Amino acid sequence: MLKGSCLCGDVRFTVTGQAFDPAACHCSQCRKMSGHVWAAAIVAEDGIEIEGEVRWFAASPRARRGFCPRCGSSLFWQEHGSGNMDFALGAVDGPTGMHLGRHIFTEDKGDYYDIAQSEPQQEGEG
Template sequence: MKNGSCLCGGVQYTLTGALRPSVACHCVQCRKTSGHYVSATQVSADQLKITQDATLRWYASSPKAQRGFCSTCGSSLFWRHADDNGATSVMSGTLDGASGITTAKHIFVADKGDYYTIADGLPQHEQ
């Protein structure tokens, strides 16, 4: 079991079961919501329990996806696609303590910012 939260603690959650390796997304939407790129694990609906949601808000970032964030501190926490049967991507940096996961790959690198280089040797996918 892993716990996580936003910066101010207004949103808290618990994850159970095995966590997928983190995937680093460099798309424009992820860069705009985080200020850089996003790295996220993913869990099924039954693995995510939101234990505190007083400040949780959802933003429809596209017709098929929503982003969960804290309305007080602005932390980007979750991403979910309408077609994923409740699977939710959880921003890896919001996990408390050691996560026990590693980054597996980079996606949407064609959209990455020009101010950094990806040089970790992991697989890179243009989309």
């Protein structure tokens, strides 16, 4: 079980299901939303409990993004109809026990950083 929260603590979440596919997304939306790279893992929608008010932003016709309306912490990404929820690995309180398995949308990455050649990289989602 993983527990996490936003910066101010108004939104808290508990991952009770099996989290999988930890990845770093370098797409322009994730970079703008996070200020750098969005690192997240996926859990089935019924495997995460969220406490507190989450503000949802329809980021595209495909997905929405959830954040704390008080402190602005970006916490969730959810593809419409997928039945899954991505949660921010940086918002987890304490160790996650995970390691990033891949970098996605690497063609959109910022020009101010490099991704180590040893890291698995994909243009798009793969």
